[in-house]
Amino acid sequence: MKIIAYSYSDPLLETSPDQASWGWEVDQIYQDLGERSQLQQLLNDCETEPANYLLIRRLEELGDTLAQVSDRLNQLEVMGVIVIATEQKYTSEVSKFRVELLNLLQEIQRQQRSRSIRQGHARNRLEASPPPGKVPYGYRRGKGKYTIDRSTSPIVKDFFDNFLLYGSLRGSVRYIAKKYAKKISVTTGRRWLTNPVYRGDTAYQNGEIISDTHTGIISREEAAQVDRLLRRNSRLPSRTASAPHSLAGLVVCEQCQSRMIVTRVNQRYQEQEYLYLRNTNCPQSPKCRAIPYSEILEKTIEIVCRDLPLAVAGMNFPQLDTIKNSLNDKISNQQNILEQLPKLIETGVLDTETAKLRAYKLRTEISQLQAKLAILPPVNLRSVAEAVSISQFWLDLSEVERRFYLREFIRNIDIIRNGKDWDLQVVFIF
Known part of the structure; x- marks a missing residue:
């Protein structure tokens, strides 16, 4: 008894299967990649020495059209070769499967139509052409690539610049809504920040990305900074990334292991406002006391100025x-x-x-x-650490600007309580 196997693979869509994957003791394997020369060799060999069984994965591998598949099945049947499709319910010698061949032929037709569409998409990928679908905001379709839309790209660029300046996704969404009357959701804003198109790359549905296919709206350095800011914000509680206070989302009470929030207190009939860091969900009894926001901020800046250069110096830059x-x-x-x-x-x-x-x-x-x-840290981290270790640097910043720099270096700030007294432990991200 002679058993042979045949497989066809399109190099644009797939790789050749492993020869040991048939699960049978196969006497000879014919493999085609892109063309069907081996299939013709198989038919010629069977005319001189017919095989008993032919294993294929799916019937549509026998041809590019339904007519070709039917013709080659008939040739094999005339030569007495029993065809077994391992991934379909078909064996040419079993009568009930022969009856179901009509249904399989319809499936083959659908598969070949789908393959033809995927081949067209694959050829577009080889040419680095944009995928089908809606063009990202800020671009339009040019000759085989994306080209910048000069009427809308400034809005996208301003959105990125605002995010790079303040590190707040929600703030950037509000900014372009106010300045340009361009209203987008926070989800859409996040898609803008992560979309490879704005970096000059083209992404395809199979998850692969080709670099430098067109002019980007942001540079590589800006894209790397955007990614770092997104990773940094992902460590923070929801909505604190756009909070107006620099310590929001960073302070944790070590005693009750809960994150502290910024609360405002106003005295009656007075406009002056007082800020405190308080744990509203404290499980302790009595509850952990609130601490003036300004005292923790002052202490945090003092520790950063003292310890940040030492932490950066401990990094293995070589x-x-x-x-x-x-x-x-x-x-x-x-x-x-x-x-x-x-x-x-x-x-x-x-x-x-x-x-x-x-x-x-x-x-x-x-x-x-x-x-x-x-995703690697910037090479100028040491020089940046030296600049921010000067206390006057922090005093000259606004709260929003302080928020940007504190989150760039700090993972969290632990409050260590000792009765009514407290101390801080600043945990850096490196």
Whole structure:
């Protein structure tokens, strides 16, 4: 008894299956990648020495059209080869499956139509063309790529600038609503901040990203800062990212392990306002006492000025530089290979289709490496730490500006109580 297997894979959509995945003891395996030359060889071999069984994953692998699939099934049947589709309920020698072949042919037609659409999308990816669908706000479709819409892109740019300045998503949403009458939801604003299109990249439905496909609205450095701010804000309680007070969301009472909130107190018939940090959900009895906001802020600034330079000095910058250099070297190597592809096409080493597929893979790998590089701390962290270790620097800032810098360096602030007295422990993010 002779058993053979055949598989067809489109290089634009998939890779060839593992030869050990059939689950049968197969005498010979025919594999096609892109073209069906091996299928023709299979048919020629069966004319001289017919096999007993042919294993395929799905019937539609036998051709690009329904007519081709039907014709090749008939050829195999005439030669006495029993076809078994391992991923479909079909065996050519079983009569009930032969009856169901009509239903399978309809499924094959649907699958081939779906494959044709996906192939079209895959070819667009090879050309780094934009995916189908609505164009992101701030852009319009040009000749095979996104082009900046000069009437709407300033709104997007101003949105990003405001977020980079204050680190508040909700604040940036309110800002463009007030200045441009452009109303968007917070969810839409978050999508803007994370959308690769605004960074000059194109993202596809399969999750892959190709870098530098068009002009970005923000630079690579600004994109890296946006990502750091989003990661920083994700550690904070909901809504505190846009709170007007710099300590909001950072202070934790060590005694009851609860986060403290900023509360306002006004005396009757007086306009003066007093701020306190209070734990409204304190489980202790008696409850932990509220502490004046200004005292904790003053103490926090004192500790930051004293301890931040020491914390930054303890970081392993040589190791960080090694990681960055390694990533940059890998990016440079991939770019060098990318630049050599046109010469390989001219010399005939690669055909155009293979070169496009290779270029696509190289560009997605470069995008992945750039993403790893972007999440690393900035190289100027030491100089920034020296600047913010001066107390006058903090006194000259507004509360919103202080909020930006405190959250850039601080993970949380622990209040350590000792009766009516208290002390602070500042936990940095590195």
